[in-house]
Structure formats: C-alpha cells, structure tokens
Amino acid sequence: MDLANLNAFIAIAETGSFSGAGERLHLTQPAISKRIAGLEQQLNVRLFDRLGREVSLTEAGRALLPRAYQILNVLDDTRRALTNLTGEVSGRLSLATSHHIGLHRLPPLLRAFTRTYPQVALDIEFLDSEVAYEEILHGRAELAVITLAPDPHALVKAVPVWDDPLDFVAAPEHPLATTANVTLADIAAYPAVFPGGNTFTHHIVSGLCEAQGLKPNIAMSTNYMETIKMMVSIGLAWSVLPRTMLDGQVARIPLPGIQLRRQLGYIVHTERTLSNAAKAFMALLDAQADIAKAAAVH
Structure with missing residues (x-):
C-alpha cells in the first residue's frame, strides 16, 4: 500500500x-x-x-x-526506534500546547531546550487542550503540554507539572468585587464569560455550580484566557482565571470554603515509541515539576 x-x-x-x-x-x-x-x-x-x-x-x-x-x-x-539507537537528540519534535501554557509557562523551558539541543526542529502547534489531547490519541503529535483531563484515556499517560489555582474574578468596580460576603449563588446571578463548553476548565466550574444546584449565566464564551481577562476587566462579566494572571485589572472574589484548581502537565501515548528529543523535553518538564513541588513545600 x-x-x-x-x-x-x-x-x-x-x-x-x-x-x-x-x-x-x-x-x-x-x-x-x-x-x-x-x-x-x-x-x-x-x-x-x-x-x-x-x-x-x-x-x-x-x-x-x-x-x-x-x-x-x-x-x-x-523510524523513531531506529533513530533512537544513535543516542543523538535530533530530528523533529511535534509539540502541541494550549495558548495559555505556551504563553505563560513554556517560554523558559523552550529557550533552555533549543539552546541545549540545537539539532532538534521544534514543530509547535497551539491548540485548545482538548484538541491537543486528540492529537496525541491519533498520533499526530508526539508530546502535548496542556490542562490535564480529570479522567485521562487508558492509552494516555498524563504527568502533572504545575498546580494551577483558579480564582473567581470581576472588574474592580463590579458589584461582586465591592460587596462583602459574596456567595456562589450571588455570583451565578450575574452574566459570566466562560471558556467553551468542551473545555476542561469549563467542566470544573460548571461542576462546582451544579453541585450546589446553580446554573451559571453564561453570556459569552471564548477559549482564550487573555480575551476572558479583558472582558472581565471592562466590566462585561465575571469569570474564573488562573491565579497567575491576576493583577490590578481584575479583582479576586473570595469564596470561603471554595478553592478551584486544575493540573497542568504533559501527556504522551502509552503505545508510542518516544524520540530522544521527546524524552529530553519530558526530562525538562519533570525537573520543572520537582521545582514546583519544592516551592509548594516551602
């Protein structure tokens, strides 16, 4: 054939x-x-x-x-198995990642990798985490650095690297940001901007609301965290953002007893022979995970 x-x-x-x-x-x-x-x-x-x-x-x-x-x-x-016999870290590495992780987490690692392994041609594709997950399952990407699925597929190996706390946020002048003792029911009554319904982050927040018999008033939807932050900052809606993105443009809405978080990390197909380049990048990610764990302890 x-x-x-x-x-x-x-x-x-x-x-x-x-x-x-x-x-x-x-x-x-x-x-x-x-x-x-x-x-x-x-x-x-x-x-x-x-x-x-x-x-x-x-x-x-x-x-x-x-x-x-x-x-x-x-x-x-x-081809990868035969190439790996040389022990060289070279060739092409197909890497899928989400826009948020690619912008906020990966640059230092990519810089270190390209300096250490200049013979590797990086093929980076920016995708929604859920799409990147499918790329791994179908063999179109060798390695993906994404928001990890709560229940990974049996053929996917998922390794956490970063713990990513999520906070409810609104514009500083929004009623939710200027009112004391806000509850989840109070928040759900206002318009929200969420990531798409197929995203892992959407499921995390929706699951929390559903557990309390609430349904968020989702007025807008976009999968770009930077766009969500902009919409929140101008007062259009509330949302949930990674804590690492919070600054003076948005105000955190504290909810006692509620702490949302997601895991960011990498995934590979369990039945795929990994190239030396993929193994080298995974080693960098594993080292980053160790640094993150040590920082959390202290």
Whole structure:
C-alpha cells in the first residue's frame, strides 16, 4: 500500500475536501485525485462520496481511516526506534500546547531546550487542550503540554507539572468585587464569560455550580484566557482565571470554603515509541515539576 496515497486519504478525511488536502500536502488537486484513485483501485472499493462540493467518507472509507492512522503510526514508531539507537537528540519534535501554557509557562523551558539541543526542529502547534489531547490519541503529535483531563484515556499517560489555582474574578468596580460576603449563588446571578463548553476548565466550574444546584449565566464564551481577562476587566462579566494572571485589572472574589484548581502537565501515548528529543523535553518538564513541588513545600 502506497504511503503517499494513504497520507492523501487521511488529509481529505481530516480537511473534508480534495483542495484542502492539496493545500496541506502542497500538491495540486489533480495530484490528490490521482492518489485517491490509485488507492481505490488497489483496494477495489470507493473511499469517498463526492456530492457537488461535499466530500464524505463511504463505509469503506470509515473502516480504513483508523487503520490508516495505525499504519502510519507504526511506520513513524519504527523510524523513531531506529533513530533512537544513535543516542543523538535530533530530528523533529511535534509539540502541541494550549495558548495559555505556551504563553505563560513554556517560554523558559523552550529557550533552555533549543539552546541545549540545537539539532532538534521544534514543530509547535497551539491548540485548545482538548484538541491537543486528540492529537496525541491519533498520533499526530508526539508530546502535548496542556490542562490535564480529570479522567485521562487508558492509552494516555498524563504527568502533572504545575498546580494551577483558579480564582473567581470581576472588574474592580463590579458589584461582586465591592460587596462583602459574596456567595456562589450571588455570583451565578450575574452574566459570566466562560471558556467553551468542551473545555476542561469549563467542566470544573460548571461542576462546582451544579453541585450546589446553580446554573451559571453564561453570556459569552471564548477559549482564550487573555480575551476572558479583558472582558472581565471592562466590566462585561465575571469569570474564573488562573491565579497567575491576576493583577490590578481584575479583582479576586473570595469564596470561603471554595478553592478551584486544575493540573497542568504533559501527556504522551502509552503505545508510542518516544524520540530522544521527546524524552529530553519530558526530562525538562519533570525537573520543572520537582521545582514546583519544592516551592509548594516551602
């Protein structure tokens, strides 16, 4: 089975179009069509239904997709295992991370890594933590540094690095910030701006409210913490932000007896052979986790 044809098949399945696959693989649309025709001829099945501009997987295409991922992952795994025998830390490291962690946690580690291992080509993709999680599961990223899922998948190894306390916040002049003895019920009555409903942070806050029979009044939604902070600072809504982001622009709303926190860390696929580059970056993250634990003790 031709690997170039398989890559074209996966690209169409993921982008939903032949033109999108061509852009991803830097090929013309006729070249993509030729590869799919070759694959369909080899397998003697039709893989896509083409209805006007719409492209969808046939039953055979849906059956092939997970096997195509598996074939390419095994090949990549074999290449990494052979490359690792040299002991060199080089090659390409595909790293997925959230915007918040990439901006606020990773820069010192990335700086140290690139200085220590200049032969490694870093391929960094900024994604929502939940999307990065799927990238690891499907083998499209080797390592992800994200907000950890409360219940990780059985095929995912999750390692905490940073404990990330979360605080309820509002603009300094907001009634919630200027009133004493505010309760969760008081907060829930005002408009809120939350991360998207599919995010781990959203589930943490919603779960707390639901446990007390409350439903947040979510007026706006965005997955960018910096945007949430801006919306809070101008008085549009309250929200929950990592404590590390608090400054004079927003005011913390203390709730006695309530402390929210999430774990930030890295994940890898348990059945994937890790490159020497990934192992070296994980060692930096493990060292950072030890520093964070020591600081918490003192």
